[in-house]
Amino acid sequence: MIKRFDLHTHTHFSDGEGTVQEKVEKAVELGLDLIAITDHFDEPLNHRMTVQQLQELSKIVKGKEYSIPVLLGIETGIEGSVPLELQGQVDFIIRSIHYLRKPVQAKSPYDPLYWEAYKEEILALLRAGGDVLGHVEGYMPLPLGDLKTTFEERREMEREVAQKFFTKDWQEEVARLATKHRVAIELHSFTKTPRLDFIRLCQEEGCIFSVGSDAHPTYNVGQIDWAFEVIEELKIPKTQLLPYVKGWLE
Numbered sequence: 001m002i003k004r005f006d007l008h009t010h011t012h013f014s015d016g017e018g019t020v021q022e023k024v025e026k027a028v029e030l031g032l033d034l035i036a037i038t039d040h041f042d043e044p045l046n047h048r049m050t051v052q053q054l055q056e057l058s059k060i061v062k063g064k065e066y067s068i069p070v071l072l073g074i075e076t077g078i079e080g081s082v083p084l085e086l087q088g089q090v091d092f093i094i095r096s097i098h099y100l101r102k103p104v105q106a107k108s109p110y111d112p113l114y115w116e117a118y119k120e121e122i123l124a125l126l127r128a129g130g131d132v133l134g135h136v137e138g139y140m141p142l143p144l145g146d147l148k149t150t151f152e153e154r155r156e157m158e159r160e161v162a163q164k165f166f167t168k169d170w171q172e173e174v175a176r177l178a179t180k181h182r183v184a185i186e187l188h189s190f191t192k193t194p195r196l197d198f199i200r201l202c203q204e205e206g207c208i209f210s211v212g213s214d215a216h217p218t219y220n221v222g223q224i225d226w227a228f229e230v231i232e233e234l235k236i237p238k239t240q241l242l243p244y245v246k247g248w249l250e
Helices: 020-029 051-062 112-127 150-165 169-182 196-205 225-235
Strands: 035-039 069-077 090-096 184-188 209-211
Touching: 020 051, 020 150, 035 150, 051 069, 051 169, 051 225, 090 184, 112 169, 169 184, 184 196, 196 209, 196 225, 209 225
Parallel strands: 035 069, 069 090, 184 209
Antiparallel strands: none
16 A cells, blocks of 8 residues: 655745644644655745755754654755755755746747746756656746736646647656656646646656645645545556655655
């Protein structure tokens, strides 16, 4: 039986809510076997951690025995790295695209030039290494300008973008690079992404997978049912799941 794990959560150390203890208690309440704290770090974002905050977070995660294993990760971008003094403390890196490094003046949320640039950023991110490719088809940096949208409207826009621009040849290159560099594709439960055909293609290429709720409020910890339904439907084995590959779960 595959154990349940959530490898993408945020606390008050970046743009989440609640403490490490509260996140762990929620995970235990839900019967999870493993949780990771993965606050934003080393990106030009207003809500990222400082080095001092990451050191403090490391002491909280690593300095206490919890009733389930608790990992310390960071979520960063293409160029983010772990400080030398903390490299033995941070267990893994999620790399996600929250902005384009070279801004593109998009004419609309569906500007093809913008999404070609995004696709190139994803490939560059995979070449940069790390452990997990975060929310590749979800929580994308939509070029909205002054357009006001709801959460659901943004998710629908992301689905349209993926359908229009994320071609099979690009998906195959993502899968190839992810397999080559041993970067796990995140099954991002909160946005139910990537699409099933994309996941299946990655599975056939030999990719490994991670699961994350991307919980910001504590009550969203462990909202991972969609990901585990996909794992069951596609019969993804333990040998293609990051916690088993890394030996965090047996």
